[in-house]
Amino acid sequence: MKKFKGIILAGGVGSRLRPLTTVLSKQLLPIYDKPMIFYPLSVLMLAGIKEILIISSQDHINMFKDLLGDGSRIGLSLDYKVQLEPRGIAEAFILAEDFIGDNSCSLILGDNIFYGPSFTKLMKSAMRKNLGAEIFTYPVKNPEDFGILKCDQYGKPTDIVEKPSKYISNLAITGLYFFDNNCIELSKKIAPSNRGELEITSLLNIYLKEKKLSSNFLGRGFAWLDTGSHDSLIDAGLFVKTIENRQGQKIACIEEIAFNNGWIDEAQLKNQVNLYKKTEYGNYLKSLLENNP
Numbered sequence: 001m002k003k004f005k006g007i008i009l010a011g012g013v014g015s016r017l018r019p020l021t022t023v024l025s026k027q028l029l030p031i032y033d034k035p036m037i038f039y040p041l042s043v044l045m046l047a048g049i050k051e052i053l054i055i056s057s058q059d060h061i062n063m064f065k066d067l068l069g070d071g072s073r074i075g076l077s078l079d080y081k082v083q084l085e086p087r088g089i090a091e092a093f094i095l096a097e098d099f100i101g102d103n104s105c106s107l108i109l110g111d112n113i114f115y116g117p118s119f120t121k122l123m124k125s126a127m128r129k130n131l132g133a134e135i136f137t138y139p140v141k142n143p144e145d146f147g148i149l150k151c152d153q154y155g156k157p158t159d160i161v162e163k164p165s166k167y168i169s170n171l172a173i174t175g176l177y178f179f180d181n182n183c184i185e186l187s188k189k190i191a192p193s194n195r196g197e198l199e200i201t202s203l204l205n206i207y208l209k210e211k212k213l214s215s216n217f218l219g220r221g222f223a224w225l226d227t228g229s230h231d232s233l234i235d236a237g238l239f240v241k242t243i244e245n246r247q248g249q250k251i252a253c254i255e256e257i258a259f260n261n262g263w264i265d266e267a268q269l270k271n272q273v274n275l276y277k278k279t280e281y282g283n284y285l286k287s288l289l290e291n292n293p
Contacts, residue, residue: 003103004127004178006044006052009092010037010064010110011083016228025060027110028067029233032240033281034252036227037064040108042252043176045076047123049106050263053079053099055092056110073272074254075263088197093179093187102181109175113236115243115251116222125216126178132212133204134178137171138224146172147201149215157213162201171217173204174224180212255285266292 010027017026027037037054044052052071054064061082071078081095092107093100104127126134137149143164150159150169161168183203190202207213218224225236240251250256255272258264264272269289276282 004047004049005096005100005103005105006047006049007092007096007099007105007107008037008040008044008052008054008110009083009089009107010040010054010056010060012057012086017230017233020230025056025063026227027056028060028063029227030237031113031227031233032237032244033250035067036113037067037110038254039113039252040110041068042254042257043108043114043119043123044106045074045254045257045261046120047106047127048261050075051077051079051099053081053096054110055081055083055095058082058084073264073268074258075261075268076258086197088193089200090187090190090198090203093183093203094198097184100181100184104178104180105183107177107179111227112175113225113227113240113252114174114176114218114223115225115239116218119222122216122218123176123178126214129214131180132210132214133180133183133207134214134216135204136174136176136216136218136224138174138218138222139170140172141170143167143170143172149173151215155215155217157208157215160201160204160208162199171215172224173201174218175226177204250281250284253281253284256288259288 020029028035031039056064061080065080068078079099083095140146145163147162148164148169149157149171152158186206187198187203190198193199204213227233227236244250255269259269266289273282273285
C-alpha cells in the first residue's frame with residue numbers, strides 16, 4: 001500500500017462565528033474539553049497517518065504551531081502552510097504539492113467531527129484501494145444545504161450536485177477525502193467557480209467521470225457534526241460531553257491514540273500527564289498509564 005500523508009484545512013475566517021472568531025481561529029474554539037483541531041487530527045491518526053500538514057491563514061498559523069509544535073510529543077511529524085486567502089478546498093492539494101510528493105493523501109476539513117464504530121476500519125479499507133478518490137457520505141434531512149451524492153441501485157456514484165434545489169438524494173458528502181496522487185495536477189486544471197474558488201466538487205466530478213470515485217456510507221451509529229454556527233458548536237460540545245461522561249472514555253484524545261498506536265511510550269505519555277496536571281484531561285491520561293497492563 002502506498003504511503004498516505006494527511007492534510008487538515010483549517011483556513012477561513014469563521015465569519016458566521018464572530019465575535020468568537022474575531023481574533024481566534026475557528027478551529028481553535030473549544031468543543032467541550034479540547035480544541036476543535038484535535039478532532040480532525042485524531043481522525044487522521046486513527047487512520048494511521050503520521051505525516052500531516054496543517055493549512056491555515058497568515059493570522060492564525062502560529063497559533064497552531066504554539067499548540068501542536070512539530071508533533072513529536074505525540075509521535076507525529078507536523079508541517080504548516082499558509083493559505084493567503086480562502087480559494088477553495090481543492091487549492092489545498094496545490095499548496096501541499098511539495099509536502100505530498102509522490103504519495104497519496106487524505107484531506108479533512110478542520111471543523112468536521114466524526115464518531116462511530118469501525119471508523120478506523122473503513123478508513124484503512126479506503127486507503128488500501130489507493131486508486132482514484134474515496135469519499136464518505138452521511139444522510140441528512142436538509143440536503144439543499146450540502147454537496148450531495150447520487151448513487152445508482154447498486155450504490156455506485158452517478159452524480160454530485162452542490163446544494164441541489166430539487167431532491168436527488170439525502171447523502172451529504174462529508175469533509176473527509178482520500179485521493180491518489182493525481183489530485184494535485186487535476187486540481188491545477190479546475191476552473192474557479194462563480195465565487196472564485198477551486199471547488200472540491202469540481203475535483204470529485206473529474207474522478208466521477210473517469211469512474212474512479214468510490215463512496216462509503218456512514219449510517220446508523222455514526223455521527224458527523226459540522227461546527228459552522230454557534231448552535232452547532234454547542235450541539236457538538238454536548239454530544240462529546242454526553243459520550244465521554246457516559247462511557248468514561250474520551251473522544252479525540254490525541255495522546256491516547258498515539259499511545260495505543262505505539263507512537264509514544266509510557267515515559268512520553270507521562271510527560272503529557274505532567275503537561276496537563278491538575279486538570280481532568282491530565283487525570284484521564286494518568287488513568288491510561290495506571291490501567292496499562
